[in-house]
Amino acid sequence: MIDWVHSLAGLLVGLLVGITGVGGGSLMAPILILLVGIVPVTAVGTDLWFAAITKTVGGVVHHHFGKPDWTVVRRLLMGSLPASVLTIALLSKLPRSSFQSDLILSALGVLLIMTAIATLSRRQIHDYARDMQEDTAQRFRRMQLPLTVLAGFILGVLVTLTSVGAGALGATMLIALYPMRMTAARLVGTDIIHAVPLTAVAGLGHLWIGNVDFALLGSLLVGSIPGIIVGSLLSSKLPDRLVRSVLALVLMLVGMKLLVG
Structure with missing residues (x-):
């Protein structure tokens, strides 16, 4: 049965994802925890399945148009998939107690603040990395x-632990590492394609531990699909700098709320 409160949460995040492209999805787990009252481990596990499904759809589109950089995707997966498996193994050994919830909340809070900084600093990071590569290209x-x-x-650990990081933070890392190679379309495509297997493996791990609520997942998807469509239509009408600034402010405030309680 559809829970319309959860569907509204999906609608809100869908709008943010549609408007911002990347970064808005970082708010799904915090919304589930702070506004809906979902237990942190269940919020993270369910959000990973939500991300895997929605990013698979986006990944199919980007693959069809040939935008992702497959060499970079393979390099990222060499690190992220083993890291995800190791993180799941460690989480499975932790008792389902307040310690596990506190660990996830603290990591999520710190990561949201880092995502906010990355969202605001992406252009400066790109310019710095580009100038550095021109000076020391061979090295x-x-x-x-x-x-x-x-x-x-690093992304494998962070995404598996918190369900956050594969979007804005991953994109910022790619800009820093490949400032000459990553056009805007290639950046988004590469980031999404890498996130599909990563969130799938992390989601399967959380399912194995018992952290996924499929009824909640269904309600989220019901709301998110129209939200993404409407958000995508609105994105062309809103100034990019304003959108990024507002998103960064919200991420920062939510991150601080998770840290201070």
């Missing part, structure tokens, strides 16, 4: 492979 290229695998590993 920079030698370091791209190990640094990309490391970035994937």
Whole structure:
């Protein structure tokens, strides 16, 4: 049976995702925890399945138009998938207690603040990385492979633990590592394609632990699909700088709320 409160949460996040492209999805788990009252581990596990399904749809579109950089995707997955499996193994050993919830809430709070900073600083990070690559191009290229695998590993841990990080934070890492290679379309496509298997593996891990509520997931999807459509239509009518600034402010405030309680 559809829970319309949960569907409204999906609608809100769908709107944010449609308007912002990346970053808005970071608010799904916090909304479920703070506004709907879902237990943190269940919010994260269910959000990972939500992300896997919605990003699969986006990934099919980007694959069809040939936008993702498959070399970069493979490098990221070399780090992120093993990291996700290791994180699930560690989570499964932790008792389902207040400690586990506190760990997730703290990690989620810190990550939302980092995502807010990344959302505001993306252009400056791109310019800095581009100038650095021009000065030390050969050395920079030698370091791209190990640094990309490391970035994937970090994202694997963060996404599996909190369900956040595959969007705005992942995109910022790619901009820093590949400032010359990543056009806007290629950046979004690469980020989404990498997120599909990562969120699927993390989601399966949380399902194995018992952290997924499929009734909640269905209600979220009912709301998110029209939300993404409406948000996408609105995005062309809103100034990008204003959207990013408002999103960063909301992410920062929610992150601080999760940290201070």
